[in-house]
Amino acid sequence: MFELSRNVLIGQYFPTNSAVHRLDPRTKILGTLFIVVAISLSRSLLASLLLLGLLVLITWLARLPFGAILRGLRYAAPLLAIFLVVQLVFLGWQPSAAAGPVFFEWQFIRVTRGSLQQMGLGIVRLLSFYFIAGLPTLTTTVTQLTHGVELLLRPLRRVGLPAAEIALVNMIALRFVPTLAEELERVMKAQASRCGEIGTRLQRPDRLARALLPLVVPLFVNAFRRAEELAIAMEARCYMGGVGRTKYVRLQATWVDAAVTAALLAICAVALWTPWPALADLFLGR
């Protein structure tokens, strides 16, 4: 019932040794950044579809299981469906979506081109984020990501940014998401098996609060216990901060990495700055 650790993809690694896995981590970090910015800023449905297509292509190239990536969507689907229907019915009345012809109007229901456009954009964005959230860690080990972040931030050390420390904090956060999810899952199962009110649908706020405390407190306590242990282990191995540390792993970027980074940047730029026609115009005419 509570399959937390299977649903939380962030921080998990899925080794397939594909071309995407073998790319330099810096390429993947930069690529992710470009795509996230492009999806966030894009206002056009066609451009968003193009970016979603790009993400599906990358996922396919990386030979990642689509089912696992979209599994989270299955649980969110009923809620999303309700949300979308409500939006479809009422969004047409808002000034932001009033643009364009009215397709359908009956009593309080009103569907305009603007509202359809916004809804479509919302769905495409949601799907895109399901893909992009997992991609970097599914295709790159946390160690590699750490080296990548550190090297990318290194130029900013001149202005006093502690690149190695930022990379380390990042790595710990990513690395321990699956571990903490697993522990939370165990606590949930323990609670449920002792008649804790998890797994039952309840709506009374006081009981909800009572179900919450025994989950969240152990989550924090576990996190802190692990942090103490990790800090002691690091100090025992003479960790003294990033400056002056040498590395066992040396990243070697090839021309492929440069080409991929440039291609992703170009695609994102095209997606953002091309005046795409509205999808409705293509199908329905003006």
Place this chain on the structure above:
Amino acid sequence: MSSQSLNTAFNTRRLVITGMLIAVSIILAVPLNAPPFVSLGFITFGGISFTFMHVPAIIGAVLEGPVVGLIVGGAFGLFSMFLANQQTGADAIFRDPIISVLPRLFIGPVAWLVFNALKKANPMAALGGAGVAGTLTNTLLVIGAIAIRLSVPFLATLASVAVNVAIEVVVAVVLVIAVVNALRNVGGGRGGSSV
């Protein structure tokens, strides 16, 4: 112990705890499949929704100082900016970093100031005070940022979320006191557990 570069304000322990608290924030935000909760950090019932995503920042500030609180709060802000991209409705305004990230930076430092001011008088009240201060900092600054960016009246917006704020304050106070006390009892890994 460490003689070189690491500025003493930020030793290994603090780095690690910062990372852990960010991991906790991520767990709180991730949608999960456990019926009463959509995700642990965002709770909805009967049309009211509230969050305690800011609690890790308060706890970090109280236990490890304002810098940890600032970074954890900033990570929470970045996360909510990232998540806002999935939304099309009213929550989409959080795509603006001035609304989503900037206000969250202050949660930790304010909570730390209040905690330190009250610590001598009554440690328990200080924890509660930090919870109240951190939550109100979050709410007031976010609403202030929304008021400025979208030029909507501040007080009207505040009134529309008054119930949520009240619940959030209570939940934050309870959580901060419960978590910090539980951690003190465990004794940070040294000594025996008394739980």
